[in-house]
Amino acid sequence: MIGIVDHRMGNLLSVFNAFEYLGADVQLCSDPRDLEDAEKIVLPGVGAFPDCMKNLKRLGFQETLNRLVLEEKRPVLGICLGMQVMADWGEEGGEHRGLGWIPGRVVRIKPDDSALKVPHVGWNDVHYSSKSPFFQGLPQGPEFYFVHSFHMECTDPAHVDAWCDYGGKVTAAVRRENIFATQFHPEKSQDYGLKIIENFLA
Amino acid sequence: MLKKRLIPKLQMRAARFGTTKRMVLVTTVGFGQSTEIGDPVSQAKIYQAQAADELIFLDLDASREHRDTLTDIIAKAAEEIFMPITVGGGVRTLEDCRRLLNHGADKVSINTAAVEDSDLINMGSDMFGAQCIVVSIDYRKTPDGAYEVWTRGGKINTKLDPVAWAVEAQKRGAGEILLTSINQDGTRRGLDLELTAKVVGALDIPVITSGGCGLASHFVDGFLVGKAHAVSAGTYFCFKDENPMQTRSRISNAGIPIRLHT
Numbered sequence: 001m002i003g004i005v006d007h008r009m010g011n012l013l014s015v016f017n018a019f020e021y022l023g024a025d026v027q028l029c030s031d032p033r034d035l036e037d038a039e040k041i042v043l044p045g046v047g048a049f050p051d052c053m054k055n056l057k058r059l060g061f062q063e064t065l066n067r068l069v070l071e072e073k074r075p076v077l078g079i080c081l082g083m084q085v086m087a088d089w090g091e092e093g094g095e096h097r098g099l100g101w102i103p104g105r106v107v108r109i110k111p112d113d114s115a116l117k118v119p120h121v122g123w124n125d126v127h128y129s130s131k132s133p134f135f136q137g138l139p140q141g142p143e144f145y146f147v148h149s150f151h152m153e154c155t156d157p158a159h160v161d162a163w164c165d166y167g168g169k170v171t172a173a174v175r176r177e178n179i180f181a182t183q184f185h186p187e188k189s190q191d192y193g194l195k196i197i198e199n200f201l202a
Numbered sequence: 203m204l205k206k207r208l209i210p211k212l213q214m215r216a217a218r219f220g221t222t223k224r225m226v227l228v229t230t231v232g233f234g235q236s237t238e239i240g241d242p243v244s245q246a247k248i249y250q251a252q253a254a255d256e257l258i259f260l261d262l263d264a265s266r267e268h269r270d271t272l273t274d275i276i277a278k279a280a281e282e283i284f285m286p287i288t289v290g291g292g293v294r295t296l297e298d299c300r301r302l303l304n305h306g307a308d309k310v311s312i313n314t315a316a317v318e319d320s321d322l323i324n325m326g327s328d329m330f331g332a333q334c335i336v337v338s339i340d341y342r343k344t345p346d347g348a349y350e351v352w353t354r355g356g357k358i359n360t361k362l363d364p365v366a367w368a369v370e371a372q373k374r375g376a377g378e379i380l381l382t383s384i385n386q387d388g389t390r391r392g393l394d395l396e397l398t399a400k401v402v403g404a405l406d407i408p409v410i411t412s413g414g415c416g417l418a419s420h421f422v423d424g425f426l427v428g429k430a431h432a433v434s435a436g437t438y439f440c441f442k443d444e445n446p447m448q449t450r451s452r453i454s455n456a457g458i459p460i461r462l463h464t
Binding site: 011013014017018020021046047116117119120121122123124125139143145147165166187188189190193194 | 461
């Protein structure tokens with residue numbers, strides 16, 4: 001079973017639909033105990049960093065996720081805000097501690113071209129590491145759908161699995177052992193996005 | 203590099219089938235005379251196969267009575283459509299926004315209610331995020347060349363200036379503006395580039411322009427002359443032997459950054 005963390009941060013229907021479309025046995029987990037049976041975990045999220053961390057703590061997800069992901073090494077896919085909270089720190093709405101799974105900070109995007117607005121919204125082409133198992137089967141420079149104002153700056157560049165250009169390099173995906181996460185929305189990125197999910201399921 | 207967007211618009215009306223009502227896809231001319239085309243969800247799936255960047259679903263009747271029919275269609279589309287979906291038509295309250303977002307819409311488009319109860323823009327933007335709130339502006343050009351915003355499906359002249367109204371909507375928290383020229387709607391004579399460029403020049407947020415596309419070159423003009431971030435069309439994709447895939451090659455050939463594949 002694939003468990004989607006339902007931490008009351010935005011609409012999870014599209015993520016659920018994408019997994020179901022690909023034939024996965026997927027379940028929304030609104031209680032941390034539901035995650036115990038999940039072979040793989042999805043951490044989505046739309047909204048603000050501090051709210052997301054607050055909900056993960058309040059609903060008891062943080063402890064369970066730390067155990068399942070860091071100790072038991074279950075594969076996890078973070079999406080958008082779900083990726084950002086994996087960092088050590090976030091600076092959205094003040095200084096807030098994240099889950100600390102990927103060394104780094106989540107900072108506001110600062111395009112060096114004033115014509116480029118924040119949020120970064122729309123389809124952008126992504127440059128990925130050829131070693132990444134998650135981008136296997138995709139052509140060079142595939143486009144994915146982004147909606148965000150902040151992005152993760154990794155302490156160790158080796159954790160950056162993909163980036164895109166938006167008046168400078170923006171982190172598009174991170175990878176560390178059993179942890180993989182995308183800033184873009186695979187569930188809104190048509191065939192390329194579904195391919196990422198398929199690779200995560202494989 | 204961020205791409206320009208091509209957005210098919212699916213306009214719907216309730217039609218009676220025996221004792222039941224269901225939503226059918228229609229096209230209009232000048233917001234009047236409408237022609238039935240078929241099933242909106244089937245058409246949406248075709249657009250997905252043709253690599254549209256996003257979809258806009260609009261309920262032209264915007265009535266309370268088939269609110270649930272619209273929600274059902276969005277939920278059905280969201281099961282198989284994996285791209286951003288904007289839904290509009292009769293969105294009047296925060297509850298309307300929430301219901302559509304919970305059933306698979308990524309953004310809601312607010313038109314009449316944005317003018318009549320402008321705080322809805324602020325409240326929706328605060329509650330769901332600016333990226334979820336699209337303010338839709340329908341406008342007519344007067345014989346002396348002025349522009350006026352019309353609401354209630356083109357029936358009420360608000361006398362508002364579309365540029366000033368777009369600036370106000372942005373200030374209130376709109377994440378995007380959808381412009382539709384009532385004069386050009388369904389005519390296939392081309393977009394209103396003059397008004398599009400004026401609105402784009404006055405705003406920081408993305409502008410989708412629509413109304414009048416009949417040739418691939420009209421899209422190119424919308425991007426190059428109108429400076430729009432996205433061009434939306436209904437009639438163009440419904441009737442012509444054209445599809446988003448062919449159109450985007452033409453756009454790409456004009457040197458405009460756009461996705462070429464699904």
